[in-house]
Amino acid sequence: MKPMNAFVRGLILACVAVAAVSAATAILLFSVRTEIGGPVGILYWSALALIASAMPVRLPKGVVASVSAAPVLASIVLGGPVAAAIVGALGTTDSRELKGQVPWYGTLYNHASVVIAAVFGGATYVVLLRAAPHQSVIDAIWQFAALVIGAAIFYLINWTLSVAAVSARTGVSMRAVWASDLGGVAVNLIGLVPLAWLMAQIYLLPNGIGWWATLLFVVPLFTTRLAYHRYVETREMFEQTIGALANAVDARDRYTRGHSQRVSHIAEAMCRVMNIAEPEIEKIKWAGLLHDIGKIGIRDNVLLKPGPLDREERILMNQHPAIGAEIVAPAQQLAPEAPLIRYHHEWFNGSGYPDGIEALDIPLGARILTIADAYEAMTSSRPYRLTPLTHEQAVGELEKFTGIQFDPEIVPVLVGLDRDILDRPPDRPDYLPTMLRAEDPRDESGTHPKTDVGKAAAEAVTPESASALNRPQLPSVHKGNPPRRALASDDVP
Numbered sequence: 001m002k003p004m005n006a007f008v009r010g011l012i013l014a015c016v017a018v019a020a021v022s023a024a025t026a027i028l029l030f031s032v033r034t035e036i037g038g039p040v041g042i043l044y045w046s047a048l049a050l051i052a053s054a055m056p057v058r059l060p061k062g063v064v065a066s067v068s069a070a071p072v073l074a075s076i077v078l079g080g081p082v083a084a085a086i087v088g089a090l091g092t093t094d095s096r097e098l099k100g101q102v103p104w105y106g107t108l109y110n111h112a113s114v115v116i117a118a119v120f121g122g123a124t125y126v127v128l129l130r131a132a133p134h135q136s137v138i139d140a141i142w143q144f145a146a147l148v149i150g151a152a153i154f155y156l157i158n159w160t161l162s163v164a165a166v167s168a169r170t171g172v173s174m175r176a177v178w179a180s181d182l183g184g185v186a187v188n189l190i191g192l193v194p195l196a197w198l199m200a201q202i203y204l205l206p207n208g209i210g211w212w213a214t215l216l217f218v219v220p221l222f223t224t225r226l227a228y229h230r231y232v233e234t235r236e237m238f239e240q241t242i243g244a245l246a247n248a249v250d251a252r253d254r255y256t257r258g259h260s261q262r263v264s265h266i267a268e269a270m271c272r273v274m275n276i277a278e279p280e281i282e283k284i285k286w287a288g289l290l291h292d293i294g295k296i297g298i299r300d301n302v303l304l305k306p307g308p309l310d311r312e313e314r315i316l317m318n319q320h321p322a323i324g325a326e327i328v329a330p331a332q333q334l335a336p337e338a339p340l341i342r343y344h345h346e347w348f349n350g351s352g353y354p355d356g357i358e359a360l361d362i363p364l365g366a367r368i369l370t371i372a373d374a375y376e377a378m379t380s381s382r383p384y385r386l387t388p389l390t391h392e393q394a395v396g397e398l399e400k401f402t403g404i405q406f407d408p409e410i411v412p413v414l415v416g417l418d419r420d421i422l423d424r425p426p427d428r429p430d431y432l433p434t435m436l437r438a439e440d441p442r443d444e445s446g447t448h449p450k451t452d453v454g455k456a457a458a459e460a461v462t463p464e465s466a467s468a469l470n471r472p473q474l475p476s477v478h479k480g481n482p483p484r485r486a487l488a489s490d491d492v493p
Contacts, residue, residue, distance in 0.1 A: 011165065015112045015113055022119040022120065030122075030123065032083050036075060037078075045083075048215075049091020052091075052221050059185065061166055061181045062177070063177060065228050066092075069189060070221060073150075076118065076121060080125075081125075081126060085122070087118070089115050092110065097110075116161070118154065122154075147197055159182055245289075245293055247260075259376060260288065263291060266372040267284050268285045292320065294319070294327065298319070302317060321345050321354055325342035342354065343357065343366035348403060349405075367410055368410060371410055371411060371413075371414050378394040380424065
């Protein structure tokens with residue numbers, strides 16, 4: 001078990017202290033409402049909450065979601081903040097805690113956070129209820145509205161404390177945890193509010209009918225929990241598929257193993273420094289993983305050529321951003337990434353490819369990926385440059401081509417990143433076999449004659465990209481830029 005750092009320890013102590021003060025204050029100010037049925041009723045709702053907490057779902061960043069909020073919110077309606085605090089404290093015990101998978105201080109924090117949320121949410125409900133107009137129809141609407149507001153307070157406190165704990169434990173920003181975990185399930189959680197209201201109303205049915213009828217709500221609670229699980233499964237499968245595609249591209253060449261993951265990691269770090277919105281960061285991160293997927297359509301004798309590319313080979317190579325965009329565009333979830341993939345080799349002064357757009361016409365994410373891609377390529381071995389550039393040399397090249405190839409406002413962001421983000425991690429045993437293609441048996445020498453390459457290039461060029469791809473100059477000398485040495489498989493300094 002890892003020792004707690006000072007911040008986590010302080011967070012736990014503060015949460016427990018606030019929970020104790022909140023509960024004591026609620027006991028002094030609010031009595032338990034008779035509708036809940038006294039101690040037996042509180043135990044009944046605690047048991048329902050325990051059932052709802054039995055199978056929690058861990059969301060991608062580490063927040064744990066369950067449907068136990070419904071019984072807790074129903075106990076607010078029936079018993080007020082004190083009853084809700086008791087139900088929350090007892091009923092949110094989940095299987096992980098019983099199995100010892102959560103350290104004692106984590107269990108203490110989790111229950112304290114629910115108590116705080118229940119007290120403040122319940123107090124809000126009771127205060128609003130006391131201001132009700134007490135007219136039959138209006139009174140019922142007012143009570144429901146009061147629960148909605150009280151539930152909003154409950155969720156806001158509970159979610160904030162949960163996200164703070166995950167952020168403190170993992171080092172991921174609260175904004176990232178909130179957007180990644182709660183963004184996908186918030187609607188379902190809020191949907192528990194009317195369900196909680198209905199549970200409370202059914203419970204009040206006379207002659208004991210409500211006690212057993214309320215148990216029927218276990219079914220919709222279970223289906224809601226299943227929706228959380230399906231959301232997590234679908235998201236994990238989506239991310240794993242993207243990672244597998246990136247690995248498939250990188251594995252064609254042992255020199256580019258892990259390149260896409262590194263580009264994505266560096267780009268994400270740059271985005272966080274720039275305070276870009278979390279959904280946009282996620283889009284850029286995924287585009288970074290898939291930015292070179294178009295190289296699937298580039299033949300090995302071009303992609304893996306150890307020397308400079310000739311004109312026809314360069315025309316072929318310059319198609320990979322457009323090919324990549326066309327590959328991902330039909331997938332609805334990846335359609336927003338397609339423009340970033342297409343434009344990640346555009347230059348700030350308009351000399352890039354495939355479309356020759358410039359400056360702010362290039363999407364922000366593509367400008368970020370251009371810099372991250374160039375740095376990662378320069379600091380790693382390539383068939384055309386076996387000795388990678390040092391960090392200082394790569395930064396020098398980025399600064400040299402600032403305003404020409406790279407956005408001058410973004411280059412300093414990468415330069416200012418911590419070296420533990422930029423430095424290449426030590427090599428580790430390959431978990432993916434090298435998938436370098438064997439020579440095509442149809443080729444006598446293992447390479448295609450230049451005439452065949454030119455023919456293939458001509459057949460592959462679409463009318464939309466013909467003008468950009470048939471430019472006689474390399475991008476570095478287009479529009480009067482200073483000439484550079486001929487490049488091979490990637491357009492970096």
